[in-house]
Amino acid sequence: MTAAFLTARRTGPLKGVVRAPGDKSISHRALILGALAHGLTEIDGLLEGDDVRRTAAAMAAFGAGVERLGASPDGGGRWRVEGHGGFSEPVDVVDCGNAGTGVRLVMGAAAGFDLVATFTGDASLRGRPMNRVLKPLGEMGARWICRAGGRLPLTLKGGGLKRIAYRLPEPSAQVKSAVLLAGLHAEGGAEVIEPEATRDHTERMLRGFGAEVQVTEEGTGRRIVLPPGQALKGTRIVVPGDPSSAAFPLVAALITPGSEVTVRGMLLNPLRIGLLDTLGDMGADLSVANVREEGGELVGDVTARHSELEGVEVPPERAPSMIDEYPILAVAAAFASGRTVMRGIGEMRVKESDRIALMAAGLAACGIGVEEEPEGLIVVGAKRSNHLVAGGAAVTTHGDHRIAMAHLVLGLAAEAPVHVDEPGMIATSFPGFVELMRGLGAEIAAGQPAAV
Numbered sequence: 410m411t412a413a414f415l416t417a418r419r420t421g422p423l424k425g426v427v428r429a430p431g432d433k434s435i436s437h438r439a440l441i442l443g444a445l446a447h448g449l450t451e452i453d454g455l456l457e458g459d460d461v462r463r464t465a466a467a468m469a470a471f472g473a474g475v476e477r478l479g480a481s482p483d484g485g486g487r488w489r490v491e492g493h494g495g496f497s498e499p500v501d502v503v504d505c506g507n508a509g510t511g512v513r514l515v516m517g518a519a520a521g522f523d524l525v526a527t528f529t530g531d532a533s534l535r536g537r538p539m540n541r542v543l544k545p546l547g548e549m550g551a552r553w554i555c556r557a558g559g560r561l562p563l564t565l566k567g568g569g570l571k572r573i574a575y576r577l578p579e580p581s582a583q584v585k586s587a588v589l590l591a592g593l594h595a596e597g598g599a600e601v602i603e604p605e606a607t608r609d610h611t612e613r614m615l616r617g618f619g620a621e622v623q624v625t626e627e628g629t630g631r632r633i634v635l636p637p638g639q640a641l642k643g644t645r646i647v648v649p650g651d652p653s654s655a656a657f658p659l660v661a662a663l664i665t666p667g668s669e670v671t672v673r674g675m676l677l678n679p680l681r682i683g684l685l686d687t688l689g690d691m692g693a694d695l696s697v698a699n700v701r702e703e704g705g706e707l708v709g710d711v712t713a714r715h716s717e718l719e720g721v722e723v724p725p726e727r728a729p730s731m732i733d734e735y736p737i738l739a740v741a742a743a744f745a746s747g748r749t750v751m752r753g754i755g756e757m758r759v760k761e762s763d764r765i766a767l768m769a770a771g772l773a774a775c776g777i778g779v780e781e782e783p784e785g786l787i788v789v790g791a792k793r794s795n796h797l798v799a800g801g802a803a804v805t806t807h808g809d810h811r812i813a814m815a816h817l818v819l820g821l822a823a824e825a826p827v828h829v830d831e832p833g834m835i836a837t838s839f840p841g842f843v844e845l846m847r848g849l850g851a852e853i854a855a856g857q858p859a860a861v
């Protein structure tokens with residue numbers, strides 16, 4: 410995809426059955442745990458987006474054998490990782506590209522070993538806060554030097570770690586995971602207390618690799634204890650479809666008249682499906698079938714049909730279970746009647762871009778009423794008094810894949826075409842997005858806004 414812009418136009422009914430690409434969170438973790446383990450790990454359905462490829466390259470740089478065996482029958486790749494039970498020192502800088510999850514988890518894993526490693530990333534990643542992981546890793550005994558404000562590039566010196574009991578100041582599965590991965594090689598293991606439960610793929614997968622992880626519910630949160638002296642053993646992992654990617658075709662179906670779209674094999678981990686609950690509250694016609702367990706995770710087939718949506722107030726405590734889905738929820742809200750109030754989402758400002766600011770700007774440029782708050786976003790649905798969603802904007806994505814996909818979906822049901830810049834970035838999480846959407850009938854093509 411080399412076009413400088415992609416353009417989405419008003420489209421007829423979207424119809425079809427698709428498979429979402431492999432879950433990004435699970436793909437990163439499968440490679441990292443495979444590299445930390447002893448022996449062979451085979452991964453089926455690995456997401457082959459740029460973010461995950463960077464983690465694969467990082468694992469090779471830390472000494473694991475990493476090989477792509479071919480394409481998986483259900484999409485994604487079949488990969489093999491040969492771990493040696495530890496990391497060795499990389500001979501060059503580790504470039505994690507756009508991937509916040511990649512760099513934070515790999516830093517956590519690397520901190521457990523007596524090595525020096527320098528990490529960097531693209532302009533977006535170099536602007537994101539690393540202090541949130543450096544603080545607990547420092548308390549465990551890791552050392553580093555970095556740019557002001559805990560920014561990349563950063564050189565980490567690992568080894569000699571001691572136990573930590575860390576209470577997360579923000580609900581972040583990345584920070585939790587970095588501490589647990591470092592804890593694998595800390596004297597005394599590690600303990601993390603999260604006031605609000607966040608995605609638990611690291612805990613589940615550690616168990617899949619043979620580790621003991623104790624999890625206790627505490628109110629809305631959890632206490633996770635990783636006892637010391639764990640040895641991971643290579644295993645087989647099947648990566649389910651990413652609900653954060655599935656969200657785009659599903660919402661496209663909800664807002665495009667006459668549509669019916671099914672996403673097969675989508676991850677249904679309860680800590681990841683806040684969007685389905687919220688869309689359900691808005692009156693979306695969604696159904697889930699064929700629910701099954703695969704590799705320790707629930708998966709199922711989710712069908713969305715065009716629906717008359719109503720605005721809702723999203724419970725702030727739901728945010729961790731749908732934090733990456735607010736951009737596309739804001740698009741659904743634009744087509745609803747009434748206001749949709751999203752609060753307690755300050756974390757959105759430190760993602761690949763400031764997603765509150767960019768969604769507010771993009772929706773406003775498409776003729777939607779929005780109110781931006783320091784930690785919130787309110788969208789005034791166009792269906793209130795039968796207004797239409799105007800569209801007709803050229804949206805600046807700041808290289809953020811989810812901002813790009815959200816606005817392209819909006820363009821499918823808006824009056825005038827919507828253009829997004831830097832569309833190549835979509836491949837960080839959803840390679841094949843344009844082709845998949847076109848297969849459903851979407852009109853998305855390379856195009857240049859008239860005014861540019």
Ligand code: S3P
Nearest residue numbers: 434510580581582583584732733
């Ligand atoms: C992720 C956790 C979330 C999420 C990110 C993936 C993970 O970030 O936004 O896309 O795989 O652990 P935070 O931990 O910063 O909330």
